[in-house]
Amino acid sequence: MLKINNLHASVEQKEILKGLNLDIKPGEVHAIMGPNGAGKSTLGYILSGREGYEVSEGQVEFHGEDLLDMAIEERAHKGLFLAFQYPVEIPGVSNMAFMKESVNAIREQRGETPLTATEFLKKAKEACKQVQLSLDFLKRGVNEGFSGGEKKRNEIMQMILLEPSLCILDESDSGLDIDALQVVANGVNSQRDGKRSFIIITHYQRLLDYIKPDYVHILANGKVVKSGDASLATDVEKEGYAFLGQDNAEEKNA
């Protein structure tokens, strides 16, 4: 589904990704862990197409097509979804209007008929319930005055409504208490259907207690330095990222 080959990317002339490789097949859940500044969020931004990131080398293939060649909205149409680490507040645009516009834009691209207001409301209500947000949140401005946890749950609600094929969760666990963390994890788990794939970007192993990844990758200094199964996350939790020191040193010497 997603193939990243030797990806090099920089922001403001500073190289952040330095030859990243990743291969994600349908239905797989990949966790990407790593210390601050390793380039985790950058990966999410580049995949979703945020401006200001310069790809100097490498390819990204999504459903067999060149992802890097697509406009931001086109990537969403093809099934890519990024749950933001810091969702933007948009006063004056209701959450409901925003999500309906978004769902129907994507449906239109898939050749499906747009949902009517009533059909959409029904779906939105269900999704609201699933992430345990009260219906008031549909009427409010997008993320306007939402707490950190409410914003993260609002992201998961959008993910549920948009039915993407690849979900990238950028630190969706940061700033959450244990209850909110479970809501987010349940939201994600409910969407695992053997076809939909996930990239879970996280600093801590905590979220992975609730969302069992198939693979764990450690990202450091712009590339994947170690890959393994779920047990790798547990090792990191015990030992921290200290073991990377050696690898990093080697890389610098190389």
Added chain:
Amino acid sequence: MNQWLQQVIDRGQAIDDWLSPHRAQSLEALGKAKWPNRRVESWKYTSLAPLEQLELSPGSAVGEAIIEDIEGLNSLDLVFVNGKLQSDISLLVLPQGLHISSLQDVSVKEKNTANALFSKIKPQRHLFGLVNDALAEDGLIIDIDANSKIEQPIRIINISSDGQESHHRVLVRLGSHASATVIEHGQGEQASLSTGFAEYDIGEQAYLEHYRLAMHTHQAIHIGGCHFSLQQKSQLNSTLIAYGSELSRMDVDIIHNGEHAKAKFNAVYLLGEAEHFDLHSTIEHVVPNGTTKENARGIVGDKAKAVFNGRIHIHRNAQKTLAELHNRNLLLSRRGQINTKPELEIYADDVLCAHGATVAETEEETLYYLLSRGISRSQALVMLNFGFIQELVDQMPNQHLAQWLKPQLHSRFVEMEVK
């Protein structure tokens, strides 16, 4: 003497009615007034040339006016066509505590006090306020008795038609503990001139919900004002919605004459094509403990031009004043123009004051968020930029009015985007 002004004075002098003693004062002031040019600060960015070029005849009502019904509003409508009141007040069923009289038909008692009635709240410095004093023969006096809560909104509609001139004035007095909603709704698009000035005397602990819909477009020149005097512990919640025409200008004065009064004033202007709109607002904190929140937001596209001047004047005695004024603008085109200037004049030392004015283009990060959800760039721009003003429309206490306005503002905005 400017020719246009001289014409106004001559005509004003020829009118002989019960308002004449009051009119004489304004005519005298007009005689001394200087015709504003670009060197006069309050008219620096607004040219009066379109007005001087206009050929007009004093208004005469033309045909039946078509008044759009606002769903659910259930308002008490008073309709002026070209400055002449068309509604027959005697046929209206007025709620208890509400009294409305036309200037053409006021009681003998009021007639004896022409000088005491008008221009008590409206400051003399507004040149077109004086022009309105000189030429307006029709208008309304609306009284709300003390303790009366008038639920039904009062809508004053002012329609300008081709080649016509109209001048009307409104005086609204709310007794203590009274409350009311007044909507001033002006419209017209053909070559015309209208002046409309309203004065509001908000009594102790009274509450006024107020809307001014200045929807004159194209060649319909409109110059008007709303002037509010707040008595002790009274409250004002006012919203101005403005389009632009060849020349549109609005002067708003909010004067805190009694302590612990609260004023909220939101203004939205949405200008396209070659429209021009100028808003000058002045907040006077004369006494201590007053609160004012003013929020003006505008979107300017095409070759349109917006002028905003927001003044807060806190007098020496007005300690513990809380005053906030924000003006935010979005410029959609390189040819559009926005001149914005907040002015603070503070003579008291224990006050909390905030002000700010910005002109911006759409924020990239917000746009990215919408695009990442599959929304097209053009649709995202419509949503975002419209959201910017919709926020203020959502704050309007009257939801029927807000629901009626939203699609109109939206389609106006979409048209601007396409061009």
